[in-house]
Amino acid sequence: MLKKMLEQFGIDEKRLMLEWVSASEGDRFASIVNNMTEQVRALGPLNWNQGGKHG
Amino acid sequence: MAKLKLALYWAAACGGCDVAVLDINEKILDVAKLADIVFWPIALDFKYHHVEAMPDKSVDVCLFNGAIRSSEQEHIAKMLRSKSKVLVSFGSCACFGGIPALANLTTRAEIMERAYIEAPSNENPNKTLPQTKVSVPEGELTLPELYDNVLTLAQVVPVEYFVPGCPPTVDLILKVVNALATNSLPPVGATIASDKTLCDECDRKKEKKMISRIYRTHEIIPDPERCLLEQGLLCMGSATRGGCGALCVKVNIPCRGCFGPPAGVFDQGAKLVSSIASIYQTNGKQDIEKMVNELVDPAGTFYRFGMSVSMLKRRIPQKT
Numbered sequence: 477m478l479k480k481m482l483e484q485f486g487i488d489e490k491r492l493m494l495e496w497v498s499a500s501e502g503d504r505f506a507s508i509v510n511n512m513t514e515q516v517r518a519l520g521p522l523n524w525n526q527g528g529k530h531g
Numbered sequence: 532m533a534k535l536k537l538a539l540y541w542a543a544a545c546g547g548c549d550v551a552v553l554d555i556n557e558k559i560l561d562v563a564k565l566a567d568i569v570f571w572p573i574a575l576d577f578k579y580h581h582v583e584a585m586p587d588k589s590v591d592v593c594l595f596n597g598a599i600r601s602s603e604q605e606h607i608a609k610m611l612r613s614k615s616k617v618l619v620s621f622g623s624c625a626c627f628g629g630i631p632a633l634a635n636l637t638t639r640a641e642i643m644e645r646a647y648i649e650a651p652s653n654e655n656p657n658k659t660l661p662q663t664k665v666s667v668p669e670g671e672l673t674l675p676e677l678y679d680n681v682l683t684l685a686q687v688v689p690v691e692y693f694v695p696g697c698p699p700t701v702d703l704i705l706k707v708v709n710a711l712a713t714n715s716l717p718p719v720g721a722t723i724a725s726d727k728t729l730c731d732e733c734d735r736k737k738e739k740k741m742i743s744r745i746y747r748t749h750e751i752i753p754d755p756e757r758c759l760l761e762q763g764l765l766c767m768g769s770a771t772r773g774g775c776g777a778l779c780v781k782v783n784i785p786c787r788g789c790f791g792p793p794a795g796v797f798d799q800g801a802k803l804v805s806s807i808a809s810i811y812q813t814n815g816k817q818d819i820e821k822m823v824n825e826l827v828d829p830a831g832t833f834y835r836f837g838m839s840v841s842m843l844k845r846r847i848p849q850k851t
Binding site for chain 2: 477478479480481484485486487522523
């Protein structure tokens with residue numbers, strides 16, 4: 477649902493990740509977070525015109 | 532006590548807020564007893580230069596409705612701010628962007644393209660677009676500039692109070708008038724409505740918060756006693772400020788969220804996404820897909836009135 481909504485906002489779906497990780501899966505948690513961080517870093521900053529008047 | 536000086540203005544709005552002020556019926560006479568109206572474009576023939584000529588802080592209260600999306604609206608907002616002691620952000624558009632802020636899902640260029648070139652009723656072979664300045668033999672003509680983003684009043688100038696609602700209800704307007712009459716205004720920054728959610732004020736029977744299908748309002752006739760959300764209608768009551776008297780839900784229409792987020796909620800839409808997603812019963816991917824398909828327009832549903840104050844505020848323009 478959130479993915480569909482973010483798409484309407486023009487946000488790349490690669491910027492959202494949904495994963496289930498058990499408390500015992502520390503390594504997996506760390507690698508998922510690292511991968512996500514790299515993925516978002518590769519996408520670069522949001523080209524976001526927030527408060528300004530002109531596009 | 533000397534009479535108060537009252538100004539009212541409309542920016543990007545439908546005019547319903549002004550009509551709501553008239554809806555207080557005979558109480559308008561009390562307002563007239565209490566205050567002299569010095570500016571009200573919908574009802575009285577004052578001009579901008581009349582307001583401009585007033586000394587700073589000479590208007591006691593200004594009820595400002597409508598969002599800010601053009602250079603004219605920003606100019607008047609700044610002017611009324613400096614002329615007014617108390618500036619009230621009046622109605623959902625001024626408070627949260629309201630319906631006009633749904634334009635933040637597109638851009639100014641796309642709006643111009645659609646309205647002046649693409650729309651089938653147009654006859655515009657030269658693709659003429661409105662210009663802020665045009666020279667004609669008689670002189671230069673000017674138009675206000677349309678902004679790319681629809682902003683709230685408080686995003687442009689500081690505001691003392693917020694009165695939400697599309698439009699604010701008669702009871703709320705009278706509450707404001709009474710507070711003015713008795714000089715008992717709340718602390719600056721307050722939202723004049725309820726601090727609870729609409730759900731807290733709704734009389735409907737709430738049993739089991741679980742749904743297995745989302746219905747749009749034209750698809751079912753809901754039971755008038757039971758919680759609308761539990762019947763599968765997207766009612767925004769759980770993440771919407773109360774104080775409206777539950778007008779919509781009393782006539783079997785789900786809340787659309789016009790009173791904005793309740794105290795303590797930062798992003799109304801995000802709150803609603805998580806609450807709807809958490810009550811939808813799913814058994815695997817298929818059900819999730821079904822839910823997503825049933826929810827036709829999440830951004831327009833969950834941020835129907837609150838796009839300008841949402842975390843994202845607008846669609847991110849795509850790189851081309």
